[in-house]
Amino acid sequence: MIYLVEDEKNIRDLVVYTLNNTGLEAQGFPKASDFWEAVNNRIPSLVLLDIMLPDEDGLEILKKLRSKKETKKIPIVMLTAKSSEYDKVIGLDAGADDYIPKPFGMMELVARVKAHLRRAGEEEVEENGEYTAGKLVVNPAKHKVLVDGSEVTLTYKEFELLCYLLENRDVVLTRDKILSKIWGYNFDGETRTVDVHIRMLRQKLGSEGDIIETIRGIGYKISK
Ligand code: CA
Numbered sequence: 558m559i560y561l562v563e564d565e566k567n568i569r570d571l572v573v574y575t576l577n578n579t580g581l582e583a584q585g586f587p588k589a590s591d592f593w594e595a596v597n598n599r600i601p602s603l604v605l606l607d608i609m610l611p612d613e614d615g616l617e618i619l620k621k622l623r624s625k626k627e628t629k630k631i632p633i634v635m636l637t638a639k640s641s642e643y644d645k646v647i648g649l650d651a652g653a654d655d656y657i658p659k660p661f662g663m664m665e666l667v668a669r670v671k672a673h674l675r676r677a678g679e680e681e682v683e684e685n686g687e688y689t690a691g692k693l694v695v696n697p698a699k700h701k702v703l704v705d706g707s708e709v710t711l712t713y714k715e716f717e718l719l720c721y722l723l724e725n726r727d728v729v730l731t732r733d734k735i736l737s738k739i740w741g742y743n744f745d746g747e748t749r750t751v752d753v754h755i756r757m758l759r760q761k762l763g764s765e766g767d768i769i770e771t772i773r774g775i776g777y778k779i780s781k
Pocket of ligand 1: 563565566607608609610
């Protein structure tokens with residue numbers, strides 16, 4: 558889940574709409590207090606921050622996120638209004654992962670957001686050697702999967718599939734994309750193979766099976 562704090566309704570709606578349309582789940586907030594309430598309920602996988610906001614400004618939000626253990630490593634992208642503001646913010650080196658000057662193109666925003674999500678996923682594995690999602694722990698190097706502490710045995714393809722989804726957390730992967738990545742081929746009629754493996758995978762993951770979401774007519778994703 559991506560959170561956006563932006564007081565300009567037009568931009569907020571457009572960004573949320575665009576992200577949702579490209580398969581990224583996003584929620585927008587007009588001010589910091591609403592954002593913090595949402596963070597308490599669910600830690601986002603990436604945060605987009607406007608700088609000039611009615612209550613707390615984007616830089617203060619950034620500082621707070623960086624100071625808390627649970628939110629310290631979330632990728633944060635600042636949306637800066639003017640080039641002078643952009644220069645100033647860059648100069649401050651406030652610790653954001655990226656800065657996008659307004660006005661920005663939606664394609665560019667989506668590309669950068671996806672790149673940060675991917676990098677965050679890779680870093681998670683580099684640091685702990687494993688992915689976690691809910692009660693699920695996956696260690697790619699050891700080829701090991703735990704659900705609530707108990708080991709789950711997966712076939713090679715099921716394991717690859719699970720890792721591929723975790724690597725691209727929050728991104729909807731189409732059946733075609735999954736098929737060509739995991740099975741190395743891509744033709745219509747065989748996408749059912751993906752559905753069958755997803756079904757098995759969900760079964761084997763038991764209580765955590767529902768972390769794999771079906772995006773109807775498109776494909777699958779993991780977003781926890
Ligand atoms: Ca603003």
